[in-house]
Amino acid sequence: MKILGKLTILLCGVLLMVFAMEFPNWGDPESPASTHLSPYFIQHTMEDTAVPNIVTSVLADYRGYDTMFETTVILTAGLACFLLLRIERKKIPHRYYRHEPTGVTLRMEGEKYPKNSAVFQRMDANWVPYDFVISRTCRLIIPFIQIFALYVVAHGHHSPGGGFQGGVIMGASVILFAISHNLRTSIKNFSEKTAALFSVTGVFIYAGTGALCLLFGEVFLNYSALAPILGGDRVMARSHGILVVEIGVAVAVTAVMIWIYYNLSSAGKQDEGL
Amino acid sequence: MESIFSLVLAKANYAAYIILMMIGLYAMIAKNNLIKKIVGMSIFQTAVILFYVSIGCKKGATIPILRHHGHPEPVGHAAENAGAHAMDAAHGAEKVVAHAVDAAHNAVHVADYINPLPHVLMLTAIVVGVATLGVALALAIRVYNTYGTLEEDEINQQLRSG
Amino acid sequence: MIWQVELIILILIIICAFAAIKVRDLLSAALLLGAYSFLMCLAWAVMGAVDVAFTEATVGAGVSTVFCVAAVFHTTRRTKD
Incomplete structure (x- = not known):
């Protein structure tokens, strides 16, 4: 198998290498990829959408359908992880609790778990003492990470950024919280139900914006139809429509990243995490 | 070699x-x-x-974010403005040249952006x-x-x- | 587009990719994949694809490494190849 694999790959590599010699040189401005469609985008972005970042305008406006279905793919991936891993919580044989004043660890059998006790604290099976520095530092920097994520989403028109990046940074802040504290605390603050709801809401915001354009009598995802609601002329309406859509993408991506992390890090039990 | x-x-x-x-x-x-x-x-x-x-x-191009100053002004408008000022030639040739340069500055060259x-x-x-x-x-x-x-x-x- | 930087980064990328599939420890493979992603992000930033580089830095080097580590944590670290 290994020999056969190596031979196949060598054959593929040689063939590709031969044909790569026919490609236009690296950085050639006259290459076919740069001469057909992209000049239109570069020249007309400003007058069509008033968005200086061409990537954002092409992503959310000219190729809006593409991005909408990519968002749907991400939602589907989150659902797939959920369906693959999530199992009903069967009766867990034993749990570990820590008696806070004495530091004694207890192994509780059956259903005799202390409920919301002030002195007993639930522990993971492979619990290690919390590092004070790590948990405090993370708690300190997480708000700044989240503000940066919001900035990235909102400033995607003028600088690199947008819904995907901002959403992932926002999701990463919650994942950092789950790593630095524990999974249960994180789920208490941002539950799985919230994650599921947000991921659907994000896709709904995107598709709903498109449908709203239909209601105003223009084609799907033509944001200039929204000028009466969003204010400004038809060009600025497209710019604002891009922002609305990016917010939808960001909400969906945030929720899906957190959801996949919850399922992967606890192998579906959502009980004891990384 | x-x-x-x-x-x-x-x-x-x-x-x-x-x-x-x-x-x-x-x-x-x-x-x-x-x-x-x-x-x-x-x-x-x-x-x-x-x-x-x-x-x-x-080669020789920059990142695909257009250069702009403050409030975005459509390219067509800038060209019209330059044309209107060009007709007003009594004000002197330097001004015309300045506006022409301004218009050229606002126009987007495809080769400048990746x-x-x-x-x-x-x-x-x-x-x-x-x-x-x-x-x-x-x-x-x-x-x-x-x-x-x-x-x-x-x-x-x-x-x-x- | 500075070709010297570009060339060095490409060589490092290939070394990282090779190491990621050669190493016999899955946790190391996951972390080497993260390093590979981050170097790839640098290469794209040098090429001027800022948006793609930003996305790769957050997604490829950040979140996907965490996912891989989580999966290795719940399966096994050892492997024969």
Whole structure:
């Protein structure tokens, strides 16, 4: 198998290498990829959408359908992880609790778990003492990470950024919280139900914006139809429509990243995490 | 010697993409461990993205974010303004020249900006890539919970004997 | 587009990719994949694809490494190849 694999790959590599010699040189401005469609985008972005970042305008406006279905793919991936891993919580044989004043660890059998006790604290099976520095530092920097994520989403028109990046940074802040504290605390603050709801809401915001354009009598995802609601002329309406859509993408991506992390890090039990 | 060097330089990105694709494909075909296969898939994906991004490169161009000052002004308007001022020629030639330069400054030259289209396609591909990576890892965890191993030959053995 | 930087990064990328599939420890493979992603992000930033580089830095080097480590944590670290 290994020999056969190596031979196949060598054959593929040689063939590709031969044909790569026919490609236009690296950085050639006259290459076919740069001469057909992209000049239109570069020249007309400003007058069509008033968005200086061409990537954002092409992503959310000219190729809006593409991005909408990519968002749907991400939602589907989150659902797939959920369906693959999530199992009903069967009766867990034993749990570990820590008696806070004495530091004694207890192994509780059956259903005799202390409920919301002030002195007993639930522990993971492979619990290690919390590092004070790590948990405090993370708690300190997480708000700044989240503000940066919001900035990235909102400033995607003028600088690199947008819904995907901002959403992932926002999701990463919650994942950092789950790593630095524990999974249960994180789920208490941002539950799985919230994650599921947000991921659907994000896709709904995107598709709903498109449908709203239909209601105003223009084609799907033509944001200039929204000028009466969003204010400004038809060009600025497209710019604002891009922002609305990016917010939808960001909400969906945030929720899906957190959801996949919850399922992967606890192998579906959502009980004891990384 | 000089020509070989320039040829290598001109195609270095494509060569790197092909080598990375070979590494990824080899890991996907010949490796026994499922996580290794997933790592190979990730490398393969990134190699294809590298190929697309190097297609969009332009020598002497800048990043695809248009230069603008304050409130965005459509290009057509600027040209009209320049034309209107040009008719007002009594004010002196320098002013006309200044406005013409201004109009030229506002006009967008295609050669100044890197091709944004591959970037857009690949930006979504990366995020979808991490979502598929999550699904693949979830499958690997399920396989491990069922068979107790991640090695493909051992799983096959268990399937045959069971 | 500085070709010297570009060339060095490409060589490092290939070394990282090779190491990621050669190493016999799955946790190391996951972390090497993260390093590979981050170097790839640098290469794209040098090529001028800022948006793609930003996405790769957050997604490829950040979140996907965490996912891989989580999966390795719940399966096994050892492998034969």
